[in-house]
Amino acid sequence: MNLFLDGIAWIFDPAHLNGPGGIWVRIGEQLSYTFGAVALAAIIAIPLGLWIGHTGRGRDVAVLTSGGLRALPSLGLLIIFALAIGIGFKAPLLAFVILAIPSLLSGAYAGVEAVDRRTVDAARAQGMTEWQVLTKVELPLGLPLLIGGIRSGVLQVVATATLAYFASGGALGVFINDGLKTRDYAELIGASIIVTVLALLLEGIFALLQRLFVPRGVTAGRISDVRSRPLRPRAVVGSPIQEGK
Amino acid sequence: MNWVVNNLGLIWSLTLDHIALAVPPIILGFLISIPIGWVANRYHASRGVLLTISGLLYTVPSLPLFIALPAILGTGILDPVNVVVGLTIYAVALMVRSVADALAAVDSGVRQAATAMGYSGWQGFWQVEFPLAGPVLLAGLRVVSVSTVSLVSIGSVIGVSSLGYLFLNGLQRNIVAEVISGIVATLVIAIVFDLILVAVGRILLPWAKADPSARQTRRRTAERALTGTVTS
Amino acid sequence: MIEFRTVTKQFPDGTVAVDALDLVIPARQTTVLVGSSGSGKTTILRMINRMVDKTSGDIEIDGEDIYSLNPVKLRRSIGYVMQNSGLLPHRKVVDNVATVPMLNGVKKADAREAALTLLDTVGLDRQLAERYPSQLSGGQQQRVGVARGLAADPNILLMDEPFGAVDPIVRAELQQELVRIQRELGKTIVFVTHDIDEAFLLGDQVVLLEKGGRIAQAGTPADILSKPASDFVATFIGADRGRRALRVEVVNGRSVVVDEDGRPTGVLQS
Numbered sequence: 001m002n003l004f005l006d007g008i009a010w011i012f013d014p015a016h017l018n019g020p021g022g023i024w025v026r027i028g029e030q031l032s033y034t035f036g037a038v039a040l041a042a043i044i045a046i047p048l049g050l051w052i053g054h055t056g057r058g059r060d061v062a063v064l065t066s067g068g069l070r071a072l073p074s075l076g077l078l079i080i081f082a083l084a085i086g087i088g089f090k091a092p093l094l095a096f097v098i099l100a101i102p103s104l105l106s107g108a109y110a111g112v113e114a115v116d117r118r119t120v121d122a123a124r125a126q127g128m129t130e131w132q133v134l135t136k137v138e139l140p141l142g143l144p145l146l147i148g149g150i151r152s153g154v155l156q157v158v159a160t161a162t163l164a165y166f167a168s169g170g171a172l173g174v175f176i177n178d179g180l181k182t183r184d185y186a187e188l189i190g191a192s193i194i195v196t197v198l199a200l201l202l203e204g205i206f207a208l209l210q211r212l213f214v215p216r217g218v219t220a221g222r223i224s225d226v227r228s229r230p231l232r233p234r235a236v237v238g239s240p241i242q243e244g245k
Numbered sequence: 246m247n248w249v250v251n252n253l254g255l256i257w258s259l260t261l262d263h264i265a266l267a268v269p270p271i272i273l274g275f276l277i278s279i280p281i282g283w284v285a286n287r288y289h290a291s292r293g294v295l296l297t298i299s300g301l302l303y304t305v306p307s308l309p310l311f312i313a314l315p316a317i318l319g320t321g322i323l324d325p326v327n328v329v330v331g332l333t334i335y336a337v338a339l340m341v342r343s344v345a346d347a348l349a350a351v352d353s354g355v356r357q358a359a360t361a362m363g364y365s366g367w368q369g370f371w372q373v374e375f376p377l378a379g380p381v382l383l384a385g386l387r388v389v390s391v392s393t394v395s396l397v398s399i400g401s402v403i404g405v406s407s408l409g410y411l412f413l414n415g416l417q418r419n420i421v422a423e424v425i426s427g428i429v430a431t432l433v434i435a436i437v438f439d440l441i442l443v444a445v446g447r448i449l450l451p452w453a454k455a456d457p458s459a460r461q462t463r464r465r466t467a468e469r470a471l472t473g474t475v476t477s
Numbered sequence: 478m479i480e481f482r483t484v485t486k487q488f489p490d491g492t493v494a495v496d497a498l499d500l501v502i503p504a505r506q507t508t509v510l511v512g513s514s515g516s517g518k519t520t521i522l523r524m525i526n527r528m529v530d531k532t533s534g535d536i537e538i539d540g541e542d543i544y545s546l547n548p549v550k551l552r553r554s555i556g557y558v559m560q561n562s563g564l565l566p567h568r569k570v571v572d573n574v575a576t577v578p579m580l581n582g583v584k585k586a587d588a589r590e591a592a593l594t595l596l597d598t599v600g601l602d603r604q605l606a607e608r609y610p611s612q613l614s615g616g617q618q619q620r621v622g623v624a625r626g627l628a629a630d631p632n633i634l635l636m637d638e639p640f641g642a643v644d645p646i647v648r649a650e651l652q653q654e655l656v657r658i659q660r661e662l663g664k665t666i667v668f669v670t671h672d673i674d675e676a677f678l679l680g681d682q683v684v685l686l687e688k689g690g691r692i693a694q695a696g697t698p699a700d701i702l703s704k705p706a707s708d709f710v711a712t713f714i715g716a717d718r719g720r721r722a723l724r725v726e727v728v729n730g731r732s733v734v735v736d737e738d739g740r741p742t743g744v745l746q747s
Contacts, residue, residue: 003316071391071435073398076412076428083421159306163402166416176308180403189316192309203304358563361528361635362577362625363553376567452567452609 007189016190021174023194029171030198033089033161037096038104038153045101046146049108053142054134062109066102074099074160082167092164092171099160100153107149111142144214151206158199172198248422256411260430263407266397267434269329271390274336275382281337282344283370296342303338307331307399328400328407335396336389343385347378380453383446387439394435398427408434478504479525479633479665484534486520486690494520495690498534502682504632507659507666509680511673513713517690518669522635525667526555538633553581556626556634556664560641562618564610570621571596571606577629588628595624598661600654616647623655627662636668640675652678673714677702685710 010016017023052058077098081091115138123137139146165173172195179188249256285295314320314327351374359373401409411427414420446453479502486495494517502508510518523529524536527548536543543551556577564573574592579585593603599620610618619639626634640648652675659666670676676683677698684695687709694706702721705711715721718737725732725745732745 004313067391068432071395071432073395073409073412073428073431075398075402075409076424076431079412079416080421080424080428082416083419083424155304159304162306162308163399166413173308176312179312185316188312192306192312195306195309196304199304199306200301203301352566354559354561354563355565357528358557358559359565361526361552361557361559361563363549363551363580365549368580373565377565379567450567452569452611 003185003189004193006186007193010186010190011194023172023175026170026172026174027194027198029089029164029169030158030161030195033093033096033164033169033171034154034158034202037093037157038100038150040093040097041100041104041153042150044097045104046108049105049146049149050112050134050139052105053109053112054130054138056113059109062105066105069098069102072098075163075166078160078163079166087168089164089169091167092161092169096157096160100157103153103156104149107146107152108142111145111149112138113142114145115141144210147206147210147213151203151210154202154206155199158202159195162195248420249426252423252426256408256426256430259406259408259410259427260434263394263397263431263434266325266328266332266400266405266407267390267394267438270332270336270393271386271438273329273333274340274389274393275386277333278337278340278344282341283348285341285345286348292345296345299338299341302334307335307396308402310334311400311403311405323404325400325405327403328397328405332393332396336393339389339392340385343382343388344378347381347385348374350381351377376450379450380446383442383450387442390438390442391435394431394438398431478502478539479667480535480537481521481524482535482537484521484524484536485532486517486524486529487532493689495524495531498690498692500684500692500695502665502667504539504665505663506681507668507679508682508684509668509670509676510684510686511670511676511680511713512686512693513671515688516686517688518671518686519637521686521690522637522667522669525633525635526552526557528552553577553629554631554633556629556631558619558622558626558634558636558639560638562610562622564618564621564625566610568609569606570601570608570610570613573610573621574624574628576625581629592624592628595628596621598627598658599624614647615643616651619643619647619651620654623651623658627658627664631664633665633667636666638669638671641670641672648675655679685713 011023019025049062052062074095078092078095081095085091085094112134119141120133120137123133128136161171162173162176164171165177172191175187175191178184179186179191281295281299285292310331311327312322314331315322315324318327318330320326355377356369356374359369364373397407398409398412400407401413408427408430411423411430415423415427481498481500481502484495484498485493487493498521500521510521512518520529524531525538525543527543564570565576568576571589571592574595575583575585575588578588578591583591593606596603596606601617601620601624605613605617605621610621613621619642622639626636640651643651656679666679668676668679676685680698682695683698683701685693685701687693693713694701694710701710701714702716705714705716708717711717720737722737723742724735726735726741727733728741733741734743734745736742
């Protein structure tokens with residue numbers, strides 16, 4: 001446990017916290033990668049995902065592509081970009097955008113698809129246009145899953161952004177690289193603690209957001225019966241999945 | 246291309262290292278998560294707690310975990326055990342939810358029919374619930390497999406040999422072909438593992454193909470696992 | 478014979494599903510429990526094989542307290558057929574039917590052989606034996622469910638709205654089939670339904686239940702039709718709306734039976 005105490009002591013050393021290459025700056029870089037990459041990925045993936053979910057077209061392609069993208073090792077991807085477009089912040093950012101896309105894409109189409117088809121039919125039968133069906137029915141009801149996708153993308157990138165230092169892109173990985181080189185275990189553990197706490201904080205914030213965005217009525221209880229308990233236990237806000245940490 | 250041809254031996258041996266690191270976490274993760282997932286599904290109060298813990302475990306980024314494990318386990322920092330344990334933790338974190346979801350998705354009518362016919366609890370679990378949960382479990386296991394194979398490379402950062410070596414070495418020596426061959430080899434492993442899992446599923450779960458409702462649940466659960474949000 | 482003596486079931490949430498029930502279910506006859514939802518009929522049925530545990534009172538089968546028996550063994554000795562068949566989707570039809578005998582230790586080959594014979598009994602083509610349940614129609618699945626319930630040759634067969642989910646034509650077929658099977662096998666059948674017509678068709682004894690598992694009236698269909706014990710019973714069987722009030726009109730010198738709307742339903746034989 002002493003190592004962890006050393007790590008914590010390392011974090012709170014003012015010499016490490018402040019200054020141009022200090023902890024605060026690196027945290028800022030880590031978060032910039034996270035939100036920057038997710039925002040860019042969202043611009044591409046969410047409209048595409050909604051379209052796929054609404055029309056049902058291109059679903060198989062989307063499933064296959066996002067499956068394939070998930071299998072990509074994030075470290076390799078990042079390094080390929082670094083070699084191709086040069087070191088700096090662009091290469092990691094691009095790699096992280098690609099990492100975030102599968103989660104956002106599947107969150108968007110799965111959200112729309114998860115909406116009960118009878119509800120959609122009913123909306124259409126009442127005379128809603130396709131646009132209205134999408135924006136007034138499918139989107140609000142699919143929102144929890146969509147946000148889940150964003151959450152999972154954010155967590156994936158915040159964890160993976162640690163690797164940006166391989167492309168000389170800064171962020172918290174710089175400390176880990178330093179610690180590994182100089183065998184400074186306090187620095188290694190300290191930086192690891194910061195990354196983990198950052199990820200847990202974001203996870204908490206998104207868990208809360210997701211809970212807020214479950215439409216009222218969807219979470220309402222269901223009848224029970226001696227014969228059959230409800231097949232689907234009520235929706236529970238769950239946890240994300242990320243691969244390329 | 247020259248680099249690849251000249252280094253086929255290296256790529257092959259790193260591929261074997263990579264596989265050796267990836268297989269134990271997938272299998273161990275599956276086995277460990279069955280009892281935990283069962284408890285999560287069986288006892289309502291425990292579900293939230295167990296799933297939250299596994300969710301938080303999964304949130305811990307892999308590089309810090311690999312670094313912290315030696316301090317916890319007392320292993321050396323270069324010990325491959327760190328990577329295996331770390332990846333097993335992720336596999337369990339992912340799989341517990343799949344197991345709980347898979348068991349919850351078993352039709353309660355069927356479960357009750359099994360009880361009514363006189364299956365004891367233990368028999369009912371292994372002969373009815375577990376096989377019926379099979380398709381969803383398989384979907385979860387496929388996600389675990391892909392995720393584990395892709396994460397193994399991170400171990401190279403702390404010096405545990407895997408295909409990740411090709412990334413770091415390629416970066417240092419500026420050899421694009423080396424990095425690409427590492428990515429391709431990782432993808433090939435992921436695909437082969439996936440095909441093996443699908444084949445095993447075909448053999449062990451022949452009925453799943455006939456049952457459209459099972460297919461539906463399986464797909465939904467896989468998607469839920471992938472987007473990682475609402476569970477049912 | 479199954480006997481309930483002041484049996485009460487209260488669920489953990491406080492609802493009393495069955496309140497001090499006294500009921501005797503005679504052997505080798507069909508007893509139908511009928512009532513609307515919330516009348517506790519399914520709870521009563523499920524207390525017989527201890528799928529639901531009583532809160533108080535005594536339940537005996539042939540004079541033996543069922544709480545002196547192991548619940549798993551008890552269930553293996555009682556056939557059970559439920560709505561939506563409850564077949565195991567991962568087992569072929571024949572294996573589904575053979576399930577209980579195999580749980581009882583019968584060899585697989587023997588159990589399967591017996592299962593094929595049972596498919597004949599319930600009027601299913603043996604060719605369906607190697608299919609999975611999802612490849613069968615609803616009516617066929619229900620027949621398999623009945624065959625499975627009979628497989629261990631139990632004295633008692635519990636049927637929980639077994640024909641509730643099939644269309645009316647198939648339901649009528651299945652009802653006739655059950656009447657035939659019961660004529661041949663003479664089991665003690667306890668049948669739950671909310672359909673009073675089904676109750677009168679199948680029941681030697683009909684037990685009409687009110688909310689909370691209270692017996693509104695129990696007796697033969699003829700008893701209940703001829704002397705409804707209360708307004709509730711009269712309403713439930715439709716007597717208050719003139720339903721089931723058949724009249725005899727003489728047409729062309731013969732006595733024609735006419736229903737409440739004046740439509741002829743048959744001719745009286747003298």
